[in-house]
Amino acid sequence: MPKARDPEDLIRELLVRELDTVNVYTEMVDRARTAAVRELLVEITRQEKHHIGEAVDMLSRYDAGQAEALERAGLGRRTARPAGSIPVIFEPVGVSTTCTAGDRLLDIAEAAGVEIRHDCGGQGICGTCRVQVLEGASSLSESTDPESRHLDNLLPEGWRLSCQSEVYGPVAVLVPLQTGSGEE
Ligand code: FES
Known part of the structure; x- marks a missing residue:
């Protein structure tokens, strides 16, 4: 059975993958020649960015230091509003x-x-x-x-x-x- 990991570790790993995915999709948007395909890729990219926001929110719940850093940068948890x-x-x-x-x-x-x-x-x-x-x-x-x-x-x-x-x-x-x- 895989070893359980701390939630903040998993969320950071998720963020790395999501950020990379946004780069991949953004590059695909640039290559899309068909409007409908481009539209789909833009929407999927938007959703991935939304996931990144959710992951950052969740990371703040588990990592007090990260929450503090985000707060200092004016990027406190959206759910705090x-x-x-x-x-x-x-x-x-x-x-x-x-x-x-x-x-x-x-x-x-x-x-x-x-x-x-x-x-x-x-x-x-x-x-x-x-x-x-x-x-x-x-x-x-x-x-x-x-x-x-x-x-x-x-x-x-x-x-x-x-x-x-x-x-x-x-x-x-x-x-x-x-x-x-x-x-x-
Ligand atoms: S058009 Fe498919 S969910 Fe809205």
């Missing part, structure tokens, strides 16, 4: 939560325990993460190209892809019944 004050409501389950400006609807739902199907892992490819905005449509970021592709004439009816929508003000959304295999 309030969880956010923007109200978000998910219907029909009636879950109320809060978020910080710029958080993605899909991430907010996940953190609140609301299940939204996301077959492509939030990359704007599958279209399964669609939700209908009931209130606060103007509180969301501009619709993206993947949303135009997947939602087409549903956009004017308030449908959005939750993986593409960032929240900047109070919003209420309807999560459709999660059924089927995701095939469109």
Whole structure:
């Protein structure tokens, strides 16, 4: 059985790999000739950077010296800030939560325990993460190209892809019944 390691050691190893991965993806973005492939790589790179942020947050929990150094550099744990004050409501389950400006609807739902199907892992490819905005449509970021592709004439009816929508003000959304295999 492999020897158990201290969590901070594992997190540092994870960070090294994630940082290296971002370099690899960034280089791939430069090489991508197709817009759709480039878009996918940019999104994946963004997610990797998000993972790095999460790993740094977690490292601060286990390594007081690291937490202190980050604090001195003005990079204290994001979780040390309030969880956010923007109200978000998910219907029909009636879950109320809060978020910080710029958080993605899909991430907010996940953190609140609301299940939204996301077959492509939030990359704007599958279209399964669609939700209908009931209130606060103007509180969301501009619709993206993947949303135009997947939602087409549903956009004017308030449908959005939750993986593409960032929240900047109070919003209420309807999560459709999660059924089927995701095939469109
Ligand atoms: S999760 Fe696939 S498009 Fe949003």
